[in-house]
Amino acid sequence: MNRRRFFQIALATPLITPLFLASKNRPNDIDLYLVSNEPQLSLPSLLNELSKSNKTIGKKFSFVRPHPSEEKIKKRLSSKGWNCVPPSEKDHWNFSFHSFVHKISPSFTLVQNGRIRDIRDQNLFLLWKDMNQSQKPSTWLTIASLKKRQRSISKGDTVIVYKDGEKIDRLSLDNDGSRYYNAREGRITINLKGGKAWISESPCRHNICLMSPSISQSGERIICAPNHFFIEIEGPRFIDTVIG
Amino acid sequence: MFKSAKNEIHRLFSEIENRFSPDSEDYSSPIVIKLFQRGLKIYYDSNGCFDVTVSPLTIAWGFFNTSYRVPKPQEIKALLKTVGMEKIKIQEGKLSLSPGMKLDWGGIAKGYGIDLASQSLIALGIQKGFVNAGGDLFCWGENPENQPWKIGIKHPRKSGFLGVISISNLGAATTGDYQRFFILNGERHHHVFDPRTGFPAKGKQSVTVVGPETLVCDALSTALFVSKYPDSILQKYPEYGAFIVNSEGKTSRIGKGFVFQPIEQN
Numbered sequence: 001m002n003r004r005r006f007f008q009i010a011l012a013t014p015l016i017t018p019l020f021l022a023s024k025n026r027p028n029d030i031d032l033y034l035v036s037n038e039p040q041l042s043l044p045s046l047l048n049e050l051s052k053s054n055k056t057i058g059k060k061f062s063f064v065r066p067h068p069s070e071e072k073i074k075k076r077l078s079s080k081g082w083n084c085v086p087p088s089e090k091d092h093w094n095f096s097f098h099s100f101v102h103k104i105s106p107s108f109t110l111v112q113n114g115r116i117r118d119i120r121d122q123n124l125f126l127l128w129k130d131m132n133q134s135q136k137p138s139t140w141l142t143i144a145s146l147k148k149r150q151r152s153i154s155k156g157d158t159v160i161v162y163k164d165g166e167k168i169d170r171l172s173l174d175n176d177g178s179r180y181y182n183a184r185e186g187r188i189t190i191n192l193k194g195g196k197a198w199i200s201e202s203p204c205r206h207n208i209c210l211m212s213p214s215i216s217q218s219g220e221r222i223i224c225a226p227n228h229f230f231i232e233i234e235g236p237r238f239i240d241t242v243i244g
Numbered sequence: 245m246f247k248s249a250k251n252e253i254h255r256l257f258s259e260i261e262n263r264f265s266p267d268s269e270d271y272s273s274p275i276v277i278k279l280f281q282r283g284l285k286i287y288y289d290s291n292g293c294f295d296v297t298v299s300p301l302t303i304a305w306g307f308f309n310t311s312y313r314v315p316k317p318q319e320i321k322a323l324l325k326t327v328g329m330e331k332i333k334i335q336e337g338k339l340s341l342s343p344g345m346k347l348d349w350g351g352i353a354k355g356y357g358i359d360l361a362s363q364s365l366i367a368l369g370i371q372k373g374f375v376n377a378g379g380d381l382f383c384w385g386e387n388p389e390n391q392p393w394k395i396g397i398k399h400p401r402k403s404g405f406l407g408v409i410s411i412s413n414l415g416a417a418t419t420g421d422y423q424r425f426f427i428l429n430g431e432r433h434h435h436v437f438d439p440r441t442g443f444p445a446k447g448k449q450s451v452t453v454v455g456p457e458t459l460v461c462d463a464l465s466t467a468l469f470v471s472k473y474p475d476s477i478l479q480k481y482p483e484y485g486a487f488i489v490n491s492e493g494k495t496s497r498i499g500k501g502f503v504f505q506p507i508e509q510n
Contacts, residue, residue, distance in 0.1 A: 220398075243379050
């Protein structure tokens with residue numbers, strides 16, 4: 001399969017696009033996108049080849065997402081002299097895994113500084129050709145990132161106001177100002193400024209909502225439990241909900 | 245189905261609120277006795293670091309009515325005589341408290357409610373979802389992208405998140421020194437007391453526990469926050485893992501592993 005076509009399909013996966021866009025801002029990052037239901041067959045050779053041009057990075061890797069072949073990958077890489085390290089350690093390959101709805105031909109593509117890197121001048125082309133011809137169509141995508149691939153939590157654009165379990169208002173974070181709501185025990189005031197929202201007035205006893213820091217990122221919330229009232233930031237998001 | 249689910253959630257949490265609110269002194273209902281017994285096990289397993297009898301301390305430090313103050317050591321010493329779950333007996337189907345004792349279910353009732361609510365929703369046929377009540381949750385099935393649920397953990401000191409955990413069919417709960425606190429003479433005094441000393445526990449900013457039951461996550465997050473030896477507590481709960489932020493902001497993980505992706509802090 002054409003490498004650019006492969007990448008178009010990979011980009012169609014909602015989770016991948018932000019990682020690709022984020023790579024543009026990370027010099028010296030390399031991301032390896034590998035389509036294969038048996039990544040353990042190709043990863044050692046691929047990573048060995050890529051590591052030749054990054055001699056400061058040792059033969060270390062970690063998993064940031066579960067993978068059905070995690071143990072096979074660990075075993076295979078360990079037999080080639082690689083070490084599995086905790087994700088918190090610096091300077092190693094981070095593996096994450098996603099799945100496609102449809103099967104596609106095994107392949108891999110390298111992205112560096114947000115650009116697809118030409119592999120024709122390296123041994124990688126032979127590996128790619130061999131993979132494409134010898135392995136079955138696959139639904140799993142392995143992403144191996146050289147720098148820590150932080151999930152970019154996005155800034156939200158709207159504050160959703162909930163009272164008694166019902167959505168009662170939407171406020172744009174682009175507009176500064178204050179809004180007042182009648183809650184069970186009295187008035188609650190929401191302030192908006194500089195793309196952030198917070199509660200500045202509440203009749204509740206413990207004022208936990210007043211003590212909460214301002215929120216601005218998708219999924220963040222401030223809750224006033226006694227008044228069955230909360231506000232939540234809505235926007236493009238890479239988390240489903242928040243605890244803490 | 246949605247209406248049934250909503251009504252059931254409302255019913256369950258109303259009951260939890262009635263039975264376990266600070267003003268409630270219901271010591272005979274089966275649900276209260278059951279939660280006490282669950283809490284008692286964790287009390288013993290944590291060497292007293294989790295304890296539902298800390299209410300006199302909560303009141304003395306002003307957290308009950310926001311009249312914040314730092315009690316004198318003699319006052320705290322006297323109050324400690326009313327603290328300790330082992331002092332409570334179950335007699336004639338009722339909890340029997342000594343004079344001066346008062347219960348604070350804050351470290352366990354929310355998790356219990358979340359577990360009950362989740363079980364009800366699953367029984368109603370809801371195959372995927374999460375119940376998030378005030379920052380503790382249980383999630384089951386997969387998210388709309390057919391992946392494990394991605395849960396952001398609040399940063400204890402800044403806006404935003406420490407990181408994201410990817411979990412499914414698990415509960416998660418956080419205890420932190422930023423959730424309820426006051427600052428007096430430049431010192432932060434928070435609401436998570438060490439039941440053995442009567443003072444706010446030191447050494448940590450937040451503890452997040454992940455595991456099969458949110459009730460246990462809730463109580464353990466308090467116990468691990470208080471304890472100087474969280475590893476030894478968690479060894480008794482092999483199905484649970486924890487993410488700890490110490491008082492200097494340094495992070496560590498103990499117990500059962502779960503997928504965690506840190507967020508770069510600016």
